[in-house]
Amino acid sequence: MKKFILVLLLCSWPCLIWGQDILSVEKSFKKLPAAGLFFNQPTGSIAFLPKVGDERYLDWVATYYLLPESGFYTLHRKSNYFFRVNHKAKTQEVSYLGVLAYIIYGGNYSHRNPLHLTRNDSKWLPGEANRSLDKKNYAYVIPKVQVADFFQAHQTESIKKCDEILTFTWHAAVETGSPYSWDYRSKWHNAKPPHLDNFLTLLNVSPTDYGAAITAHLIQFSTTNNPSKMLDFYFNADNAVGVYLHVFSPLGPEFDKEFYFRIK
Amino acid sequence: MPDPQSPPGASYSERLQKLIPTEVIAAYLAIHNVINSVDLDDGRKIFLHALSALILLILQPFYQYKILQRTYPPLIIVSCISFVIWAVSVGGIMEGFEFYLPIYSTIAIILWTFVIPMLVGVE
Numbered sequence: 001m002k003k004f005i006l007v008l009l010l011c012s013w014p015c016l017i018w019g020q021d022i023l024s025v026e027k028s029f030k031k032l033p034a035a036g037l038f039f040n041q042p043t044g045s046i047a048f049l050p051k052v053g054d055e056r057y058l059d060w061v062a063t064y065y066l067l068p069e070s071g072f073y074t075l076h077r078k079s080n081y082f083f084r085v086n087h088k089a090k091t092q093e094v095s096y097l098g099v100l101a102y103i104i105y106g107g108n109y110s111h112r113n114p115l116h117l118t119r120n121d122s123k124w125l126p127g128e129a130n131r132s133l134d135k136k137n138y139a140y141v142i143p144k145v146q147v148a149d150f151f152q153a154h155q156t157e158s159i160k161k162c163d164e165i166l167t168f169t170w171h172a173a174v175e176t177g178s179p180y181s182w183d184y185r186s187k188w189h190n191a192k193p194p195h196l197d198n199f200l201t202l203l204n205v206s207p208t209d210y211g212a213a214i215t216a217h218l219i220q221f222s223t224t225n226n227p228s229k230m231l232d233f234y235f236n237a238d239n240a241v242g243v244y245l246h247v248f249s250p251l252g253p254e255f256d257k258e259f260y261f262r263i264k
Numbered sequence: 265m266p267d268p269q270s271p272p273g274a275s276y277s278e279r280l281q282k283l284i285p286t287e288v289i290a291a292y293l294a295i296h297n298v299i300n301s302v303d304l305d306d307g308r309k310i311f312l313h314a315l316s317a318l319i320l321l322i323l324q325p326f327y328q329y330k331i332l333q334r335t336y337p338p339l340i341i342v343s344c345i346s347f348v349i350w351a352v353s354v355g356g357i358m359e360g361f362e363f364y365l366p367i368y369s370t371i372a373i374i375l376w377t378f379v380i381p382m383l384v385g386v387e
């Protein structure tokens with residue numbers, strides 16, 4: 001029994017260290033000066049695109065700040081933060097990318113809606129019978145609900161209830177019928193910043209006086225050997241002081257990343 | 265192919281000087297630095313780099329003919345190719361393409377510089 005407890009303690013030590021260290025050690029971007037260098041990185045790699053301020057220029061990106069691993073990074077202040085995911089792989093598989101950006105504002109900032117939800121412009125299926133997706137839903141949809149409602153919606157057991165809380169039918173299945181985003185609702189429910197209090201301290205924001213907003217994306221994509229269609233996402237963080245970003249895909253753990261960004 | 269402006273007796277470096285359009289490359293480098301000194305989207309920078317390189321490439325034969333008074337067509341063609349390789353190597357044009365790696369232009373410039381004096385101006 002003693003041995004078992006000792007082994008358990010030894011095994012849990014890295015987890016304890018991770019929880020503390022994720023915010024105490026600031027990580028650095030790896031600068032890649034060409035698109036070809038980014039697509040030579042492992043599948044699932046994520047890069048911040050510092051020289052993109054507008055969607056029109058996403059086809060011509062030459063500067064990549066690779067985020068080598070989950071962790072804490074600093075971003076320079078701008079309006080829109082663009083990211084690219086490497087979906088280059090030998091086999092072709094259809095899946096989706098789940099992106100949740102938890103955007104933190106100092107003080108009770110209320111100049112934006114608390115929830116922005118999008119599905120990209122792909123062939124999405126309703127996932128269940130007696131449910132239909134509004135074709136307009138791929139656009140930027142801004143439901144009038146609060147941040148807490150987003151997490152609460154993913155604790156419910158029925159998609160109908162979730163749709164009601166979110167005020168529209170956001171969850172969907174990819175064109176092959178699977179994966180269905182609602183089946184991965186625990187991912188969304190758990191996408192809260194796990195070290196929020198420490199993060200707020202680091203940002204010099206009072207835990208009792210801060211504003212938060214969520215931008216969440218469902219992005220259908222296919223892994224490909226020739227990435228002509230890029231896998232990109234962005235969020236707007238005007239006036240924000242920090243962002244917690246959680247990215248995942250049912251395709252595999254290589255897509256599962258979490259980042260804490262300090263904005264200054 | 266004999267080059268009337270680069271006699272067989274000319275040294276390797278002399279031939280190289282004639283086949284690499286240093287003035288045009290210098291002009292492109294100056295434009296490249298100006299573009300890079302401004303905080304612009306990558307897309308706009310690539311467009312400006314490509315456009316300025318294209319304009320210089322079009323002007324280069326006229327420059328060679330009018331200012332440097334070079335009339336030997338193979339020499340003009342080779343120096344145009346040299347300019348394209350140098351411009352790509354300096355950076356700013358090809359970096360947005362997924363298939364391109366900066367090492368390609370570095371290798372190309374070494375091989376091209378090594379090979380061209382043997383292609384032109386040698387009997």
